[in-house]
Amino acid sequence: MPHNYRNFSPQYWEEKTLAPSAVLAYVGLRRKLDVPHHNIVVNGKWEEHFNSLFGQKRWPPPSSISYYVSVRSKSDPTVCPEDREALFFLIPVAPGLRDRERELKLAWWAVQDFLGEVEDVEFLKVFGPEDFERDYHAYMGTAFGLAHTLSQTASLRPPLRNRRLRNLYHVGQYTHPGVGVPMVVISAQLVSGLILKNQKN
Ligand SMILES: Cc1cc2nc3c(=O)[nH]c(=O)nc-3n(C[C@H](O)[C@H](O)[C@H](O)COP(=O)(O)OP(=O)(O)OC[C@H]3O[C@@H](n4cnc5c(N)ncnc54)[C@H](O)[C@@H]3O)c2cc1C
Incomplete structure (x- = not known):
């Protein structure tokens, strides 16, 4: 994605704690x-x-x-x-x-x-x-995405909706609520709910 549409800089990702x-x-x-x-x-x-x-x-x-x-x-x-x-x-x-x-x-x-x-x-x-x-395309070859540390939990995790391209949504183990099959299924539910809500508005 062109840099000006990205939520975060490469430095942001370099400072994150990745899962193994x-x-x-x-x-x-x-x-x-x-x-x-x-x-x-x-x-x-x-x-x-x-x-x-x-x-x-x-x-x-x-x-x-x-x-x-x-x-x-x-x-x-x-x-x-x-x-x-x-x-x-x-x-x-x-x-x-x-x-x-x-x-x-x-x-x-x-x-x-x-x-x-x-x-x-x-x-x-x-x-x-x-x-x-x-x-x-796993970042740094991580098998499990972004680790569940305290500073990478809840609102401190990358958001589901892109801040610059408002019709772009993010889903899966790098975003909310976290890593693992049950979590990424919930992530998909959250994103679909968000899309429906934003379309109504
Ligand atoms: C070996 C292993 C064992 C695991 N065991 C468990 C377990 O027992 N229980 C559990 O709950 N979780 C387990 N997990 C974790 C779980 O599999 C992941 O958290 C989950 O699959 C992540 O889902 P995701 O949709 O975020 O990413 P992924 O499942 O990685 O899906 C992302 C998809 O996007 C595709 N993609 C990437 N870039 C592009 C692009 N530019 N264009 C088009 N497509 C692209 C990829 O090819 C991939 O198919 C395991 C993971 C691994 C690796």
């Missing part, structure tokens, strides 16, 4: 696993991982990462043949990081940590911060 990005790994496994659908693995040095997300904003050392694993095939038999498993790994990382090699290293580390051995991995696709930026 993520390294995702989609895995096809040539054997069955005895685990539940949802799995959260918290490793010993979780503070190191936490600080890398919100403090130093750097790649976490693989050995300190905590991560989430969804074994989709445990509740949906249509996603792979019955003697196999389809898994999805989510490793939170700081927004703005770009390094394919590190993404792959983190992904493989988590896969190995969870599975024990990786010989039966027949498919692995990694999706990282650069992919969020390229495929979804």
Whole structure:
């Protein structure tokens, strides 16, 4: 959008606290696993991982990462043949990081940590911060938009209606009320209500 129609300057966005990005790994496994659908693995040095997300904003050392694993095939038999498993790994990382090699290293580390051995991995696709930026135009490759800090809550969040182009509305995880599917659905409801109200006026 031309600069003179934007609500905020690039500097405004640079000063904002973004929610984390993520390294995702989609895995096809040539054997069955005895685990539940949802799995959260918290490793010993979780503070190191936490600080890398919100403090130093750097790649976490693989050995300190905590991560989430969804074994989709445990509740949906249509996603792979019955003697196999389809898994999805989510490793939170700081927004703005770009390094394919590190993404792959983190992904493989988590896969190995969870599975024990990786010989039966027949498919692995990694999706990282650069992919969020390229495929979804996510600012700094954030996976979850604008963080829910006190100074980015309620009226301190970017508004739903553009201040300069009055027929332009904003919706989703960078605006009201916040991040996550239920929130962005409410955001859409709020915007549609606002449009109807402003049209009547
Ligand atoms: C891996 C992951 C797991 C998650 N898990 C959960 C969960 O379990 N529960 C939960 O509640 N939330 C979860 N979330 C968060 C939730 O998905 C997001 O908060 C929500 O989808 C954001 O919705 P949105 O409409 O703001 O943005 P998006 O869903 O990112 O949609 C924006 C769309 O706009 C398109 N776009 C961007 N720029 C342009 C352009 N210039 N022209 C045209 N189109 C454009 C993008 O391609 C995209 O399709 C998760 C997010 C991720 C990444």
